[in-house]
Every structure is written in C-alpha cells, then in structure tokens.
Amino acid sequence: MPKDQTVLFHSTIFGPVHSRRLGVSLGVNLSPDDGKVCSFDCVYCEAGYNSQGPGTTGLPSREKVKLQLRDKLSFMKSAGDPLDVITFSGNGEPTLNPDFPGIIDDVIALRDEFYPGAKVSVLTNSTRIFTREVAEALRKVDNNILKLDSAVERTMRLIDQPTSKEFTVERVVRGLKEFSGTGIIQTMMLRGEHGGMTVDNTTPEEVDALIAAYKEIKPREIMLYSLDRSTPEERLRKVEKPELEKIGRRIEDATGIKVQVN
Ligand code: SF4
Numbered sequence: 001m002p003k004d005q006t007v008l009f010h011s012t013i014f015g016p017v018h019s020r021r022l023g024v025s026l027g028v029n030l031s032p033d034d035g036k037v038c039s040f041d042c043v044y045c046e047a048g049y050n051s052q053g054p055g056t057t058g059l060p061s062r063e064k065v066k067l068q069l070r071d072k073l074s075f076m077k078s079a080g081d082p083l084d085v086i087t088f089s090g091n092g093e094p095t096l097n098p099d100f101p102g103i104i105d106d107v108i109a110l111r112d113e114f115y116p117g118a119k120v121s122v123l124t125n126s127t128r129i130f131t132r133e134v135a136e137a138l139r140k141v142d143n144n145i146l147k148l149d150s151a152v153e154r155t156m157r158l159i160d161q162p163t164s165k166e167f168t169v170e171r172v173v174r175g176l177k178e179f180s181g182t183g184i185i186q187t188m189m190l191r192g193e194h195g196g197m198t199v200d201n202t203t204p205e206e207v208d209a210l211i212a213a214y215k216e217i218k219p220r221e222i223m224l225y226s227l228d229r230s231t232p233e234e235r236l237r238k239v240e241k242p243e244l245e246k247i248g249r250r251i252e253d254a255t256g257i258k259v260q261v262n
Contacts, residue, residue: 012060013068029090030097033057038092039127041161043233047091062099066106073114083115088122095128101137129175145184150201151209180218192236211254225262
C-alpha cells in the first residue's frame with residue numbers, strides 16, 4: 001500500500017540545513033505547514049501524495065513570509081552564522097502561492113540587506129512558467145531550477161502525474177526555451193513500478209529523448225539526481241551514483257551543457 005505521507009516541513013521558514021552540495025541553506029516553504037499543494041503528484045515526492053490533502057494552515061501570505069524571514073535572518077546574522085543560499089522548496093509547488101512574485105521581491109531585498117553574498121534558488125516543477133508574472137519572478141533569482149523528468153509523454157505522466165491534462169512534454173519544452181542560458185534543468189532518474197506499469201527513465205530511448213529536449217532548451221546547466229528518502233510509491237529503486245555519472249557524461253558529450261550529478 002502506498003504511504004499517505006512521507007515527510008512534511010512544519011513551518012514556512014525551515015533550517016538552516018548544511019549540505020556538501022549547497023553549503024548552508026535556509027528553506028522557504030510557500031505551501032501549508034500541515035499538508036501538500038502541488039500541480040504534480042510525483043510518485044517519488046518526499047512530501048507524499050496529494051491525496052493527503054492541503055491541511056489546515058493554508059498558504060503563507062507575503063507578509064508572513066517577510067516577517068518570519070526577517071526574524072530568522074536577523075537572528076542568524078547577530079549570531080554570526082553563515083548562509084550560502086535561501087532555497088524555495090517545501091510541501092508542494094512554490095509558484096502556486098498567489099503571492100509568489102511579491103515574495104520573490106521581498107526575499108531578494110532581505111537577502112541583500114542581511115546576506116548579500118548568499119544566492120536565492122527556486123525549485124519548481126515548471127507547470128507555472130507560462131504565467132508571465134511567475135516567469136518574470138523566476139528570472140530574478142540566482143538559480144531557477146526547473147523540473148523535466150522525462151521527455152517521453154507517457155513516462156512523464158507516469159512519474160510526475162500532472163493534475164492538468166494540458167501540461168504536456170511538448171508544451172513544457174517550448175516554455176522552458178524561454179529560460180535558455182539561465183535556467184537549470186533538474187531531472188530525477190529512477191526505475192521501478194507504479195500502478196502495474198514499469199517506470200524507467202534511464203533507458204537509451206529515454207536518455208535520447210532527454211538529450212533532444214535539453215538541446216532545444218539550452219539550459220545553463222543540467223542536474224541529475226535520484227532517490228534519497230522514502231517515497232509514496234514504495235516500488236521505486238534508486239539509480240546509484242556511478243550509473244548517474246555515466247548517464248551524465250553521455251548527456252554532456254551530446255549536448256555540450258554542463259551536467260551536475262547529485
Ligand atoms: S513537483 Fe515536487 S512537490 Fe510536487 S509532487 Fe513532484 S516532487 Fe512533490
């Protein structure tokens with residue numbers, strides 16, 4: 001049986017967490033504290049499936065994010081703590097928060113005030129890049145990290161389970177071209193089973209389709225990663241680092257775009 005829930009962040013500002021890859025990262029969760037709101041329902045989502053519901057706290061307002069982030073940054077600064085990056089992630093898709101564009105402006109202003117050397121990163125599933133205000137906000141941050149898990153329609157629908165039928169690979173690749181040279185495309189590599197169907201975006205055909213999409217999009221960088229924590233679909237298997245690195249080299253050779261493997 002799929003688990004109802006894996007791990008939720010129970011606050012709007014969380015961390016800081018230390019990682020070898022990002023350094024010291026402070027998280028911003030624009031989704032509820034006790035539920036999930038997303039336009040995808042990925043089989044690997046660490047926050048669990050959408051069926052758990054949106055919880056009771058609602059989406060945090062622009063004012064709430066600003067106040068809580070100011071408090072946290074001011075506290076960290078007076079304690080002499082370091083900060084490398086402010087990262088938007090959390091219990092769902094950050095760009096679904098209607099205050100997202102204003103929140104980006106506030107977060108950039110607070111970063112400039114307290115930690116001008118820190119970066120601002122947004123992890124997005126790319127479903128809202130067609131909305132002008134969202135795309136403009138994404139262009140303002142240092143790292144907009146845009147999801148593309150498969151360039152094969154059937155596989156993308158199986159892995160990401162988009163809630164809208166209008167979201168297609170063809171459309172998102174077209175939209176992602178607007179971030180050519182600036183966006184970072186992030187691809188989750190995995191294999192296993194879901195709903196009686198085989199899930200595997202590491203086959204030569206899948207990687208060829210991704211290479212063709214990356215060549216069209218021309219992102220600044222490509223990030224490949226695999227499973228890390230427990231997932232709502234339990235019949236998924238991690239792609240180990242040596243294999244990820246091999247796939248990464250193939251993509252880099254074919255596209256000339258830098259591939260980072262995590
Ligand atoms: S896009 Fe992110 S938050 Fe949404 S279901 Fe997928 S992994 Fe979870």
